[in-house]
Amino acid sequence: MDEPTAEADASSALAAASSTAGDGGPGAETAVVAEGVRKAYGDVVALDGIDLDVAAGEVFGLIGPNGAGKTTLVRALTGTTEAEGDLRVFGESPRDVEPSRIGLLPQSFDPPARLTARELVDYYGGLYDAARDTESVLDDVGMADDADAWYETLSGGQKRRTCVATAVVNDPDLLFLDEPTTGIDPAGRRAIHRLIERLAADGTTVFLTSHAMDEVERLADRVAMLRDGRVVAGGAPDRLIAEHGGAPRLDAETAEAATDGVVERVAAGVRDRLGDDPTVAATDEGIRVRGVRPEAIGDAVGALDDAGVAFESLSWSEPSLEDVYLRLTGEEYARDGGDGAVESVESAAAVESVGPVATDDEVGDR
Known part of the structure; x- marks a missing residue:
């Protein structure tokens, strides 16, 4: 299938797959809907008419090259940036959703460095009326043995696992994970993967973005691939591999x-x-x-x-999902303005994140 056809069929592929997506099957509640979503930073178009939906209880993978628009879409769906089009989370505007229902791990997250891992999880758990037990959350992400180390002394992988813990401490109904295992060693990745699988089995909807194609292939029920701010392919990983993997x-x-x-x-x-x-x-x-x-x-x-x-x-x-990725995006992908043009603009425009979605004021400040 050539690329223009893939782009034209991507939305219908996602729609067809959604009828059987998630634990609820046909008729399941839709957790996330995006229709005709557009966002530009000056002359750079980050999102160019995105259409997708995510069923409650499924793990949905969003993949694409640097600059494809992934982080912008996550920010739009979590109400941390404005975008044109129809955006709904559990049937409401992203800014109107009860904050305790949402968990968010941004791609870039820098919590207070002179707090321990336990103190960080305690702090973010304290932002909610009902939160999970800190010790169990630390154990879930493999940080129980290092819970009393200052954040600034942790390795990159330990820091990322601690950040995952702050995103799940409120036991969210919908969890956004933007590159959750970046810098994490294989044992830590397995711990995070098991946690995602357990959360999904218990009914949590997980919206996952990652450059680790093996991770997405393992975890995601369905996948959408972005390129130049558009969905160019979508569906279950095995279907995408059969159609595009070679x-x-x-x-x-x-x-x-x-x-x-x-x-x-x-x-x-x-x-x-x-x-x-x-x-x-x-x-x-x-x-x-x-x-x-x-x-x-x-x-x-x-x-x-x-x-x-x-x-x-x-x-x-x-063939694997990585073959699909390379086939549909090109091994050396660069949009107009060079690789990562959109992400560099996003970084300049974004206000530094403060952690999980907790209050309306914090959501607006991100």
């Missing part, structure tokens, strides 16, 4: 770059053994044979041997 591939790493002659010899051998469907191309690391099913790996290796290709390693992989 074919399985066999990668052979070679000591020297593959010449055109070597590639043609391998291609001829592959055609003899496997027909015309698989394709052969040179990569930075060696040679890639795309379209090889698991049962045909031996024949593809035979074609490499017949062509005299000495390889140092072989790897076979199926």
Whole structure:
């Protein structure tokens, strides 16, 4: 499918998928609705007619390159920036939603550095009439053993886990997580993933933005991909992979770059053994044979041997959400004005966040 068609079909794909999204199934409450949402910073268009909906109880992934508009959309949905169009959260304007129903972890969040992790969670929990027990929240994010360390002395991953804790201490109905696992080590990422899965299982709606495609593929029920402020693809991760991810591939790493002659010899051998469907191309690391099913790996290796290709390693992989991302955005994505143009404008325009959504005044100050 070419890119213009993908953009035209993206909204309908999201709408079709939403009928079975979330734990509630057909007829489930809609937690988030965005229709025709637009936002510009001067001459830079951050959001260009966004349409999406998120069912209550589902994990919804928002992905896209730097500058695609993800952070602007999250800010619009949490009432921290104005935008044109129809924005509804639990049927209300984002600024009118009861603050205790919302949890927010911004991409950039700098709490008081001379408080301990426990004191930070206590503080943000104290902003609500009813909050979760601080110790259980710290345990959920893997910070129980370091709860008494000052925030400024924590590692980057520990800081991020503490920030996640401040966003969930109010036990929100809708949780916005903007790059929640940035800088977190593998063990910490697993703890956050388990927490997200538990929250969703208990009915919390999670709106997740991340550049970690494996994270989104694992956690999200549905995904929307932004590019240039527009939704260019949407649906369940497995559906997006089937439609846009391409074919399985066999990668052979070679000591020297593959010449055109070597590639043609391998291609001829592959055609003899496997027909015309698989394709052969040179990569930075060696040679890639795309379209090889698991049962045909031996024949593809035979074609490499017949062509005299000495390889140092072989790897076979199926397409993933990362392949979809690269296919629809380009590996070296840059919008007009350079990569990250919108995000740099957002940063200049944004008022520093103070943590979870707690009071109307705080929402307006973000």
